Each structure stands twice: as C-alpha cells, then as structure tokens.
Amino acid sequence: MPKSTKQNGTVYLVGGGPGDLGLVTLRAKECIENADVIVYDHLANPELLRWARDDAEIIYAGKEPGESRTQQEINTLLIDKAREGKQVVRLKGGDPFVFGRGAEEAEAIAEAGIPFEIVPGITSATAGPAYAGIPMTHRKHNSHVTFFTGHEDPAKQGNAVDYAALAKLGGTQVMLMGVERLGAITNEMLKQGVRADLPVALVRSATTGQQETLTGTLSDIAQKAVASDFKAPAVAVFGEVVALRHNLNWYEKRPLLGKRILVTRIRKQASVLSNKLRALGAHVIELPTIRIEPPSDLREFAELVQDAHVYDWIVFTSANGVEAFFDIFFKLYYDAREIGAVRIAAIGPATAQRVKDFHLHVDLQPDEFVAEAVVKEFEKQGSIENLRILLVRAEKTRDTLPKELSALGAIVDKAFAYRTVPETRDTSGARRQLAQDGADLITFTSSSTVENFLALGLPWPKGMRIASIGPITSKTARDHGLTVDVEARRHDIDGLAQAIREFFEKS
Ligand code: SAH
Numbered sequence: 001m002p003k004s005t006k007q008n009g010t011v012y013l014v015g016g017g018p019g020d021l022g023l024v025t026l027r028a029k030e031c032i033e034n035a036d037v038i039v040y041d042h043l044a045n046p047e048l049l050r051w052a053r054d055d056a057e058i059i060y061a062g063k064e065p066g067e068s069r070t071q072q073e074i075n076t077l078l079i080d081k082a083r084e085g086k087q088v089v090r091l092k093g094g095d096p097f098v099f100g101r102g103a104e105e106a107e108a109i110a111e112a113g114i115p116f117e118i119v120p121g122i123t124s125a126t127a128g129p130a131y132a133g134i135p136m137t138h139r140k141h142n143s144h145v146t147f148f149t150g151h152e153d154p155a156k157q158g159n160a161v162d163y164a165a166l167a168k169l170g171g172t173q174v175m176l177m178g179v180e181r182l183g184a185i186t187n188e189m190l191k192q193g194v195r196a197d198l199p200v201a202l203v204r205s206a207t208t209g210q211q212e213t214l215t216g217t218l219s220d221i222a223q224k225a226v227a228s229d230f231k232a233p234a235v236a237v238f239g240e241v242v243a244l245r246h247n248l249n250w251y252e253k254r255p256l257l258g259k260r261i262l263v264t265r266i267r268k269q270a271s272v273l274s275n276k277l278r279a280l281g282a283h284v285i286e287l288p289t290i291r292i293e294p295p296s297d298l299r300e301f302a303e304l305v306q307d308a309h310v311y312d313w314i315v316f317t318s319a320n321g322v323e324a325f326f327d328i329f330f331k332l333y334y335d336a337r338e339i340g341a342v343r344i345a346a347i348g349p350a351t352a353q354r355v356k357d358f359h360l361h362v363d364l365q366p367d368e369f370v371a372e373a374v375v376k377e378f379e380k381q382g383s384i385e386n387l388r389i390l391l392v393r394a395e396k397t398r399d400t401l402p403k404e405l406s407a408l409g410a411i412v413d414k415a416f417a418y419r420t421v422p423e424t425r426d427t428s429g430a431r432r433q434l435a436q437d438g439a440d441l442i443t444f445t446s447s448s449t450v451e452n453f454l455a456l457g458l459p460w461p462k463g464m465r466i467a468s469i470g471p472i473t474s475k476t477a478r479d480h481g482l483t484v485d486v487e488a489r490r491h492d493i494d495g496l497a498q499a500i501r502e503f504f505e506k507s
Contacts, residue, residue: 009036009086011078011109013096015121016044020131020207021278023122024048031119036086039077043093043100043233045208046428047286058427071101075108082114095123099149099176125174128206128235132213133249134242136172141240144171150178150236154188167192172239179204179234183222189238194218199242204234209283210258211251215242254281255501262434262442262464264289264449266423273443276497285439287430288423289452292320295395295416302328304390304415309340311413312387313364315374316346317401321392322354324417336360342390347374349492375404385409395419422455434461441465441486441503443496447476454480467503469496 012031017023032038032051039059040049049058061074069077081088096102096118109116125147129136136145146169152159166173167189178185179202190196196219203213216224218238224230251257261282263270266289274284295301305328308314316322329339336359345364346352352362366377378384388411391402395416402412426432438461444450450473466484468474470491474484486503488495 006083006085008114009082009084009088011082011088011090011114011116012119013090013102013106013109013116014092014119015095015123016040016048016091016093017122018094018124018127018131018207019045019205020127021045021047023127023207025119025121027119028121031089031117032091034087035089037081038089038091039074039081040091041093041100044091045093048091049427050286052427071104075105078105078109079112079114082109082112092121093124094127095121098123098125098147099151124206124233124235125176128203129174129201129237129241131207131211131251132201132203132237133245133247133251134201134203134237135244135248136174136237136241138241138244141244142171144169146171146173148173148175150175150181150185152178153181154184163188163192167194170239172237172241175236175238177232179225179230179232179236182225182236186218186222189218194238198238199240201237201242201245202230202234203237204230204232206235207251209256209260209278209281212258213245213249213252215245251281254279255505257281259283259441259504260285260437260439261500262287262439264442264453265445266290266292266420273445273493273496276493277443277500280497280501285430285433286428287434287453289449289456290420291423292324292418293421294324295418297416301415301417302332304413305329306332308390309338309342310388311342311390313343313345313389315389315391315401316344316351316355317391317393317397317399318348319350319354321394321417322346322351322358325392325415326358345374345377372404374401375408378405378408378410383409386411389413390415392417420452422452431458434458438462439464441467441500443467443469443500444473444477445469445493445496447473449473450476450480450482465503467496467500469493 014028014031016028029051032048035052035056037057038049038052039061041061052058061069078088078090090105092100092102106116126136146166148161152161154163196217198218200218200221201213201215202225205211214224214228214230256277259282261277261284263274263284263286265273270286274286277284305325343363344355344360346355346362347366352365355362364377366374386409389405390413392415402414405412442464466477466482467486468477468484469488474487477484486499488499
C-alpha cells in the first residue's frame with residue numbers, strides 16, 4: 001500500500017479555565033480559533049466554542065454518566081483525527097494536567113508519535129477558592145498547599161490518598177472531585193486526628209454565574225452538603241484560610257449572581273451586553289437567533305462598492321452593513337482615499353461608531369431609523385434633488401427610506417451588503433440549556449431580536465421575564481402578546497444592564 005504523504009496534524013491539549021470566559025488564556029483562544037476539530041469535555045465552558053471556526057468539527061466527549069465515551073475511545077479519536085492531518089484541540093476544564101486524565105491523553109498521543117502542545121489553564125483548584133474569597137496561602141496561617149483527589153473511597157483497598165500523611169501535613173488542602181464521598185472522606189480525616197472544628201468550604205460551579213459556597217467545619221460539612229443537596233462540580237477547601245472568606249468574599253456579592261439571563265443578539269454583537277451582565281454576576285446564555293451571511297449577489301455588491309466614489313452620499317443603516325462594505329472595499333483598494341469625496345450618513349449610534357472605527361468622518365447621523373427622520377436630516381443639508389445616494393443595507397428589508405429619498409428627487413442605488421438567516425446551529429448548547437434549566441430573564445435589544453426569537457418557536461421557559469431596551473422594542477414585544485417587565489430608561493446597552501440590575505434588586 002502506498003504510504004500516506006499526508007502530514008500528521010497536531011493535538012493541542014488545551015485548558016479552558018474554570019468557567020469564567022475572562023479566565024481563558026490568549027493561547028487557548030488562539031488554538032480554538034485555528035482548530036479543525038475540537039473535542040470538548042462537559043466541564044469546559046461550551047461558550048468557548050463561539051471562537052471556533054464555522055466549519056470546525058465539534059465533538060462532545062461527554063463524561064457525564066450515560067453519554068461518556070471511554071478514555072480509550074477519546075484517545076483513539078484524537079489520534080485518528082491528527083493522522084488525517086487535522087489540527088485537533090482537546091478542550092478540557094481548568095488545567096489539562098490537573099486531574100481529569102489529561103496526562104493519560106498526552107501519553108497516548110506521544111506514544112502514537114503525534115506532535116502535541118500543552119496549553120495550561122487556570123485550574124478550578126485555585127480559581128474556586130479565589131472566587132470564594134479564600135486565599136490559598138496566608139503568611140499567618142500556612143506555608144504549603146496540597147491538591148488531592150476525592151475520587152476514590154478512602155475505605156477502599158489500595159486507595160492512593162494517604163490520609164494519615166495529609167493529617168500530619170496540615171496547611172491548606174484542596175480536594176477536587178468526590179463531593180458525593182465527602183462523608184467518608186471527612187470521617188477518615190477525623191480518624192487520622194485532624195481537629196473537628198477545622199474550617200471547610202465547598203465551592204460549586206466556581207467562577208460562573210451559578211457559583212455557590214457552603215462553609216462549615218470538618219465535623220459538619222458533609223451533613224450540611226447532604227442537607228442542602230450540594231452538587232458537583234465543586235472544590236473543597238480544608239484549612240484555617242477558609243475563615244478569611246468572612247472578610248474577603250467578593251464575587252458572590254454581585255447583584256445578579258445566580259440569575260440566568262438570555263441574550264439574543266447575533267454573536268458578534270452580543271458580547272458587550274453579555275460581558276456587562278456577567279460582570280454583575282449573571283449567568284448569561286447567549287442564544288443567537290440569526291446569522292449574517294454574504295449577500296446572494298456578492299458580485300453586484302462588490303461592483304457598487306468599487307464605484308462608491310462616484311456617489312454624493314453613502315448611507316449606512318447598520319453596523320453589519322459598514323463591516324460588509326469595508327471588508328470588500330479594502331480588498332479592492334489599498335488606499336482609503338479611493339472613497340473619494342463622497343459624504344457618509346450613518347443611522348444610529350452603533351452604525352456611526354463602526355464608520356468611525358475605520359477613521360472616516362460621519363457627515364450626517366440621524367438617530368432613528370425612521371424614514372421621516374432621515375429625510376428631514378437630509379433636507380437640512382439643502383436640496384437632495386439629483387444627488388446620487390448609495391444605500392448600503394441588508395437584503396429583504398421593508399423600510400420606505402429609498403422611496404422617500406427618490407420622491408425628493410434623489411437617485412438612489414441599493415447595495416445589498418448581507419443577508420440575515422435564522423441561526424439553526426447550537427454549538428454552545430444554549431438551546432439545550434434553556435430547555436433543561438430555563439432562564440429568569442430574556443433581553444431584547446431591538447424589534448428584530450423579538451421577532452427573530454419568536455420565529456425560532458422555542459418553548460417559553462416558565463417564569464422567564466422580559467427586559468427591553470426601549471419603547472419601540474417594547475411595543476413590538478407587546479404586539480406579539482408578550483408582557484414587558486423591564487424597560488431601560490436610557491436606550492442603550494448600559495441603560496439596559498442598569499435597568500435589569502435595579503429590577504432584580506427590587507424583586
Ligand atoms: N482539570 C480540571 C479538573 C478536572 S477533575 C481543573 O483543573 O479544574 C474535575 C473536578 O474539578 C470536579 O469534580 C470538581 O472538583 C473540579 N471542578 C472543575 N470545574 C469546577 C468549577 N467550575 N467549580 C468547582 N469545581 C470544579
């Protein structure tokens with residue numbers, strides 16, 4: 001058989017951090033962006049997958065009971081994909097070499113002669129205590145830290161954790177896995193002579209909007225965990241430093257902690273609102289309802305872009321239009337001056353900002369996307385009779401702007417820059433999450449987010465409230481039979497986040 005000439009790809013064992021998207025390394029993000037194949041664990045935050053290429057193959061490796069692939073199957077998968085010449089990212093929660101079998105995967109890959117790279121991540125073992133306000137070390141209290149696994153039953157023969165040694169060692173001890181075995185583990189520690197009133201904390205879903213911390217002592221923590229149905233994944237911290245949380249608890253004081261909020265804007269635009277809500281402690285579920293695609297006739301659009309300099313005005317009606325326009329423009333021209341003496345109008349502050357990002361002046365900026373308002377602004381500039389206007393917009397929009405401008409004597413050409421299509425994929429598992437766990441609130445930032453969300457026909461989670469950015473959006477929601485619970489007083493993203501915060505603080 002002829003030998004394959006295909007070069008092996010590389011396997012990147014990537015630490016995805018403990019949950020908070022801000023705690024992901026730049027290298028991890030870069031690896032995800034470049035990957036042909038991503039094999040991810042259930043502890044890796046699925047929102048990381050938003051950085052994946054659209055054509056990347058995304059494989060869930062499970063590890064939850066019932067849906068897990070065996071370790072052997074995962075190893076084989078990684079090796080096979082790399083042998084096909086693919087760049088493979090093995091995405092794991094926390095740090096790939098802190099428990100969780102990353103080491104075994106690396107060995108199998110090395111054994112198969114596949115090139116690999118390890119991308120360390122922030123482990124839950126350190127991030128969990130930090131986000132619970134527990135410093136792992138403090139000069140007054142301890143001078144060493146131990147990480148151990150609670151995976152095995154301490155009573156079992158051949159158990160790898162030496163509890164007698166741990167008891168003698170003292171210091172801060174952090175346990176991963178094994179919340180379900182906490183009773184047996186704390187009993188064993190007590191038996192080995194650790195004092196019964198040693199402070200202990202359990203931190204679950206650390207660094208996410210669902211973080212919860214339970215504190216107690218070595219003698220009562222297991223019982224407390226059972227009583228409050230405290231579930232995995234959690235890290236347990238044993239040591240004097242746990243008491244410092246009393247003063248240092250910071251993250252769990254955020255006003256929206258534990259609130260599940262749905263953000264429905266398209267991916268690229270969602271992050272500003274999502275980040276604001278996350279900073280307030282919310283658990284944000286980004287559920288894009290539409291996706292931007294190139295226009296049906298890209299050639300025609302490109303020709304209009306090429307001739308942009310012959311117009312008197314270019315009118316941009318959306319940030320997406322600005323991006324699509326300059327994406328083509330700078331493929332055609334090297335010099336920004338090729339745009340000529342054309343003047344630029346941008347409707348709405350976000351659109352204007354996108355134009356300014358390209359270092360171009362906005363000559364006219366009507367605030368509202370209402371044909372009359374735009375026309376009025378144009379009229380202020382003098383007659384628009386016989387002016388040539390290039391209107392850059394999405395396909396299939398129904399507004400009356402071009403008609404009104406033509407009626408005033410302008411010569412209007414429409415340049416279809418992009419089209420929006422319903423988002424049918426669910427790469428980050430947002431729909432699954434919504435169906436399983438519901439949400440407390442949905443945010444609408446424009447009439448189209450209302451319409452697009454409803455068009456998906458998803459079941460409305462029980463008790464999900466509605467926040468709207470302003471009266472126009474609220475009206476659309478009401479026209480569709482929805483009740484608006486929160487309306488921003490200032491009609492921008494900051495105003496919306498502020499209104500949501502006040503709403504939950506009051507309720
Ligand atoms: N490599 C991972 C750990 C894998 S073992 C890391 O470095 O974080 C899985 C265990 O990690 C879980 O049982 C739990 O103890 C812990 N864990 C992972 N993510 C967690 C989180 N967000 N909050 C609390 N514990 C977490």
